[in-house]
Amino acid sequence: MPLPICIEFGGGAELLFGKVKTHEVNLPDKEASWTIKDLLTWMKDNMLKERPELFIQGETVRPGILVLVNDADWELMGELAYNIQENDRIVFISTLHGG
């Protein structure tokens, strides 16, 4: 069964994803459960519009992007290994430096 989740972008990260902040997506059916690591690969192949190196570096997000799972820092949730649940909101926030 496909896994419906909501992917959101903020702080400018949306500029790499067609300038759209909120994306309702269905992750395709797969045997093992979806981790954020899997999600990043999937996003790179299916969603990224431009300059992938400004979103992914190695197998994780590039420095300066904070990942949130349902309004909590992903560090509290297991980071790359977190098992994505149905209807999770996964948010990618680019840190702002201006003032």
Place this chain on the structure above:
Amino acid sequence: MPLPICIEFGGGAELLFGKVKTHEVNLPDKEASWTIKDLLTWMKDNMLKERPELFIQGETVRPGILVLVNDADWELMGELAYNIQENDRIVFISTLHGG
């Protein structure tokens, strides 16, 4: 069965309720379902610490208090006749006029 709900106050309405903004309460078992009208009577008898006329006038809240049911204006929910559900958040906000 008792009905657990959360009652919150803001804008100064909490000053009539022991200066406490958030109250987790269990409404006692009763045959018919609980409406906000029932709740107001119950609050007057069980929670109001002082000057009931600054909270209730007639059988409704006094002018200048906005009632919210789970972050929506009670006007959208049926006002006094709304049937309270388990774990509802009922909020009483006193309008502010200062600036």
Place this chain on the structure above:
Amino acid sequence: LFQHKERLTNAEISRYSRQLILPEIGVKGQLLLGKTAILIVGAGGLGCPAAIYLAAVGIGKIGIVDYDEVELSNLHRQILHTERKVGLAKCQSVVGACRGLNSFVECVPHHVQFDSSNALDIVKQYDIVLDASDNVATRYLLNDACVIAGKPLVSGSALRFEGQLTVYNHEGGPCYRCLYPKPPPVEAVTNCSDGGVLGVVPGIIGSLQALEAIKLACKMESSYSRKLLLFDALDGRFTAIKLRGRQPSCPVCGDSPTIVRGSLVDYVQFCGAQASDKDKALTVL
């Protein structure tokens, strides 16, 4: 209402460059800002930040209504006034600060007791109105005048550690009377003199009022029509709640209004302020 040129000068392009590069603003938005006239009723804790950010962004014309004079006890929150301006009319003080920041903006002080005799005449000279007042009577009066004149009203208020913000009379949303058909009992009304206020709380709300007015002026979507923002500074919490729409039964914006041009009432009397609190009656702007 307020006519401004159709092109930006080089000086304007250079001054506004950091906002011109925003696609949501751009030259088109900047020209709209320059053509917009905004009225701020109240030159106090809400009006000060609202006025200076509207001047900064390049609103064409800003009007400030206030009849009071600057006092030392205002300075904990009314950040455009200064110690040297104590005794000066607040509307003049705010106009001076706005002109000092941006001489491209036309700033108009309205040094009057805002009441039913002049409200409509003033309101109709502007496109968007900010309620930055400090008392119930002015809030009802300004609401009624805005509904009758057909102007959106960006309403802010603050007391103690709390603030509230909404946009009335805009795109099917309610007006102040739709939400509060009857005025509150006088003894339930607390103003900033009685109840106190932490100055930065109206600072935050007044800045948010400026933001909403800018979005309205640029024809962007308003975030707070039919929505009320509640801010609790003690726990740093912002909550947005969904409001009722325009009420067909509303005496001013409803289907059969009874409050119409020429029938604005005595709002101090309507709110009963005189009955028990002479000071409050006197603080009506």
Place this chain on the structure above:
Amino acid sequence: LFQHKERLTNAEISRYSRQLILPEIGVKGQLLLGKTAILIVGAGGLGCPAAIYLAAVGIGKIGIVDYDEVELSNLHRQILHTERKVGLAKCQSVVGACRGLNSFVECVPHHVQFDSSNALDIVKQYDIVLDASDNVATRYLLNDACVIAGKPLVSGSALRFEGQLTVYNHEGGPCYRCLYPKPPPVEAVTNCSDGGVLGVVPGIIGSLQALEAIKLACKMESSYSRKLLLFDALDGRFTAIKLRGRQPSCPVCGDSPTIVRGSLVDYVQFCGAQASDKDKALTVL
């Protein structure tokens, strides 16, 4: 650090009356405010509102670090400067505005290029620090200096229509490096000159920074330690998210720090700004 008297004068009681009646402030809180020294790094879009509200509330001593001079293109968001102050040092301009509002406050301009040679010396003269800077290198440097000096850091930032706010290095919460151990790639960094910003957005964030600093000074609970506030001005939405705690592996606030007093690095180099963008390197405060 900063010593102030143990009693309020009549002039102070009258000036601060509207906040003295708040039970959460009161005389005790006002005396605490008067004994607190707060450093604001950056006299721009965030620093202006932060400084003026801290001056208004009666902070004992306010320091402002900035090496730049006022330009016309600053005035769309940096609301304490004026057209007549173009060319003046921004820290002097802000100090002048704060003194004009409240002569009880000691205001100290630090007209220096804030770098590893002076950061610690400046930071240790204050109790609370506000990051109101505009570039990554200064943010790392200021974070490290605050951790080493043991000061809470109220950090704000803004770009385009968005703002972010959090309190670092306070009560078990993370520091900037705990969240961002590695600097972002230079090509992913956008400043306000490149990306633009709507002026009132840093206005709102800077005011919220002042509020948090006031709460820290009064020994009230901070709302944004281990929490990050996200503000999206386009849809008027505020979201607070839960952050990780202090990281034992952090090179500056962790259990075995490698960045210590005397080892502050060259932050411009660390952030790689020079490699590809000379302008950005030069905009380090």
